[in-house]
Amino acid sequence: MSVANKKPLDAAAVKEELLNKYPPKVARKRAKQITINKVEEGQADEVMANVRTIPGIITMRGCTYAGCKGVILGPTRDIVNITHGPIGCGFYSWLTRRNQTRPETDAHENFIPYAMSTDMQDQDIIFGGEKKLAAAIQEAYDTFHPKAIAVFSTCPVGLIGDDVHAVARQMKEKLGINVFAFSCEGYKGVSQSAGHHIANNQIFTHVVGENDAPKPGEYKINLLGEYNIGGDGFEIDRILQKCGITSISTFSGNSTYDQFASAHTADLNAVMCHRSINYVAEMMETKYGIPWIKINFIGAEATAKSLRKIAQYFGDKKLIDRVEEVIAEELPAVKAALDAVFPVTKGKKAMLFVGGSRAHHYQELFSEMGMKTISAGYEFAHRDDYEGRRVIPDIKLDADSRNIEELDITQDETRFRPRKSEAELKQLAEEGFEFKNYEGLMPDMDNDTLVIDDLNQYEADKLVEIYKPDIFCAGIKEKFSIQKMGIPMKQLHSYDSGGPYAGFQGAINFYKEIGRLVTTSVWANLKAPWEENPELSATYVWE
Amino acid sequence: MLLRHTPKEIKERSTLNINPAKTCQPIGAMYAGLGISGCLPHSHGSQGCCAYHRSMMTRHYKEPISAATSSFTEGASVFGGQANLVQAINNIFTVYEPEVIAVHTTCLSETIGDDLKQIVTKADKEGKIPEGKSVIYASTPSYVGSHVTGFSNMVKGMVSCLSEATGKKNGKVNIIPGWVEPSDMEEIKRLADLIGVGHILFPDTSGVLNGPLTGEYTMFPEGGTSVADLKSTGDSMGTLALGQWASTDAARLLDTMHKVPCKVLDLPIGLKATDRFIDALRIIGGVNVSDAVTFERGQLLDIISDYAQYIHGKKVALVGDPDQLIALTEFLVTLGMHPVHIITGTPGKKFVKRIKEITKDLPCEVNVKAAGDMFLLHQWIKNEPVDLIMGNSYCKYIARDEDIPYVRYGFPIVDRVGHQYFASVGYKGAMRLLEKILDQILSRKDRDEPEESFELVY
Secondary structure, X not given: OHHHHOOOOOHHHHHHHHHOOOOHHHHHHHHHHEEEOOEEOOEEOOOOOOOOOOOOOOEOOOOHHHHHHHHHOOOEOOOEEEEEOOHHHHHHOOOOOOEXXXXXXXXXXXXXXXXXXXXXXXXXXXXXXXXHHHHHHHXXXXXXXXXXXXXXXXXXXXXXXXXXXXXXXXXXXXXOOEEEEEOOOOOOOOOHHHHHHHHHHHHHHHOOOOOOXXXXXXXXXXXXXXXXXXXXXXXXXXXXXXXXXXXXXXXEOOEOHHHHHHHHHOOEEEEOOHHHHHHHHHHHHHHHOOOEEEOOOEOHHHHHHHHHXXXXXXXXHHHHHHHHHHHHHHHHHHHXXXXXXXXXXXXXXXXXXXXXXXXXXXXXXXXXXOOEEEEEEOOOOOHHHHHOHHHHHHOOOOHHHHOXXXXXXXXXXXXXXXXXXXXXXXXXXXXXXXXOOOOOOHHHOOOOOEEEOOOEHHHHHHHHHHHOOOEEEEOHHHXXXXXXXXXXXXXXXXXXXXXXXXXXXXXXXXXXXXXXXXXXXXXXXXXXHHHHOOOOOOOOOOO | OOOOXXXXXXXXXXXXXXXXXXXXXXXXXXXXXXXXXXXXXXXXXXXHHHHHHHHHHHHHHOOOOOOEXXXXXXXXXXXXXXXXXXXXXXXXXHHOOOOEEEEEEOHHHHHHOOOHHHHHHHHHHOOOOOOOOEEEEEOOOOOOOOHHHHHHHHHHHHHHHHOOOOOOOOOOXXXXXXXXXXXXXHHHHHHHHXXXXXXXXXXXXXXXXXXXXXXXXXXXXXXXXXXXXXXXXXXXXXXXXXXXXXXXXXXXHHHHHHOOOXXXXXXXXXXXXXXXXXXXXXXXXXXXXXXXXXXXXXHHHHHHHHHHHHHOOXXXXXXXXXXXXXXXXXXXXXXXXXXXXXXXXOOOHHHHHHHHXXXXXXXXXXXXXXXXXXXXXXXXXXXXXXXXEEEOOOXXXXXXXXXXXXXXXXXXXXXXXXXXXXXXXXXXXXXXXXXXXXXXXXXHHHHHOOHHHOOOOO
8 A cells, every 4th residue: 555645656666566365476476567658669568368377367348259259250240150068158248348330131131139059968078979969969050050050169078079070071061051160179279369360360261261252332342340339340341431431340349141142252451450350450461461550530630630540541632632532521519518517527537457559549539538547468469469560570489379270371373463563552651551560558657657457356456457448448347346446447348338439420429338447426426424424413403 | 039049949958058038157156256255256267257146246236346357368277377376365464455355266267176175274374364364165166057157156155164153052044145235134124123033044135235425435335244243153043044946055054064053944035934934933922913014015915916807827937046946936926827837047957846836736737947047037928928027137138029018037137127126035025026027017018908997097
């Protein structure tokens, strides 16, 4: 508690305070994941990330299955997803992520409200579950007649050696629809991040490129790493449409099988969440020649910047002008909402510990509101998400990462098509246009702020106790311990019940929500009158 | 339609579970562990299990749910999780300082064959368990039974790891409340206090998972059964086990280990099951039932007699856990309602038998299934529509599609408040359930009655 009373707070002292209760081995490891931000000439100090969670330390992280089935494939509505395993995993990933979806009509498919599982029993663990899986795929087909069925492996599946891919191949042949499987056992990797990678690989292998039919529209892009939580994707789609930009696919908010199948026909990949989806962007570039850029639709300014970047890529005056018109049309409402909230949010302090992108992206919105991010970190990111892609060659591949398959992708002989000529690329480079670059979170944070990877419950509680932020952002598991301390907590995985927060309308929603949270009266009523003034008066004088 | 792909025609399925009416053992073990004072539940498996359980319970309670995990990686999965668990025990006692760690297994650690007893003994020998602190454990393979089984196994673990007999009776009755809400546990204690029977209720999540907002956070709130009380369960006069699925095993084990006689009762939900509970309690305690309890019983009867005409003969579809459904079905029959579709995801042949007994005098067919799923329930409803659905939050999809009044009951309830704070056990709990049922049925009547028969007074 010593540092709590010292002003100003010294990051090194806070770091020491966070570490001093740990057993020595834990403290040594955590010391490398808790970094005092030092950015010089755009280069940040190294932070240790994407390493094993320490047993017994209450982590915010989830597992590979959650990253694969929940995050990446969860938002797609017309694939029947079967969890192969005991019942729990399928149950917990059933409708719990607020991925919104909008089928074209009531007759179109939407399997998101269904949870399907092979519900493995002890005899399946002993004798193997392949036959049961094949029968379950058959039953799913007989019941729903979907265009595709995906199978997700849970922990015991890998251990007992069920060959889910062989079963999928066999059923694909038998049923004549696409059936594919994911070896996304929960123990793989060190966090849900491994699941994103596995999901990306299989979707790329089994679905992308299945439909060559050209889609109508101009300025065709894929939006990668946008999951339509709380309707973010709807707002982004609204803006893109208004600008005249055609979205061929979204990976994977509000998506369909056909969007993935046609993704290779787009001319640009715009990457929102770098962590979860950069693999697909890289593979599409190698195989089909689609370049990728990092964009961000969280924050009104960031949205405008991203739209301009897309327009600049296509380089067409019609689009460039239209984008400017749209920005000009949208910004007044944003400014009005910001003006309304700015007096109460200005100077307030935020902490963000979430995801593999959001702890970075949402700093844009807080900054627009005049709020300062005093500490931040990711739950499952890698070093490149913190320090920028320049560090990728330096990242050592450890045993846990080596277990995740890297696909060997080569150029597609018939469908590879460079989207830009050498001359065009040179021109864009001269304009300062950057392809496949992400600078990471740290360069955007102030020096001497704490950047903490895989924050745990103990450290979160300590940070709140020491810094007393005005708002803390993380996930559902963290929400209520923070709020018990009287600090408003905003979930940035599920957005609580809110959203969209992306795009222009999203920015307005977010300003209002944060304004509400930092001014709501409940926090002022924590003490009862008799707790505030516990002394007893000698006599009552009745009025 | 939200569940637009659910056909009316029912085809036999033998392998694919669609829209489960159960979940896995470990979450039940975690919930039970939270009912011990100063206890940190620990999930011995990969970290996703723990994350999922904590998330689901957080959504259900809107409270912090603390639990740790062994965070298996591929290496631990191949070579065994001993090193992870020993390290976890050391880290937990050093950093979080609980009184107890309640370790449960997962499908992962069960499949590789980790032996919790051996690992905990090793941790103890290596001095990782501080003096006066405890580590209890239960084997909870996710591929056997359901979340209810996991709860039962952890309660049994409390007995096997902690219960002692000193030879001197403590004059108390053990009450195992089953998997009910913190509010229900509080209500069971209140009733036992009113009757004047000394008791040890275990587990007890009241005060732990329905705590106040004060501006201070503590990982281990006041509340929960103390380790001293758990030890003392071997000296009790007897055990009342509420709910056959959730509580029997622990009660029987107390009998085997320490000759503490037990009686297994239904959960005290509704008039008759509460009657049996109160009656058993006063007999085992050798006391007279307080007038205050009889007064509450009379109030319940009063409401039933006042409003029975509005619910008489109404058909109900139920989905949930076996112990709850057995008592609830009996209550609905008492009210003159017709529970016609009843599904639990938890396996157990006795379930079907009990429900058939309870509903044998109803003038209608009753569909009942153990190890069923909510997809089947929905199909049953499509074939034989009902006036009311009772079940967890997932029922809202069926209720909206079929436009049927719906009372949230069971686990999880992630979209309404109340279950944490207001009991559904005992006479007062039955009054609350009845109020909810009436509110739904009468609101529907208010919505649908034509002008000439729209009425002010019910």
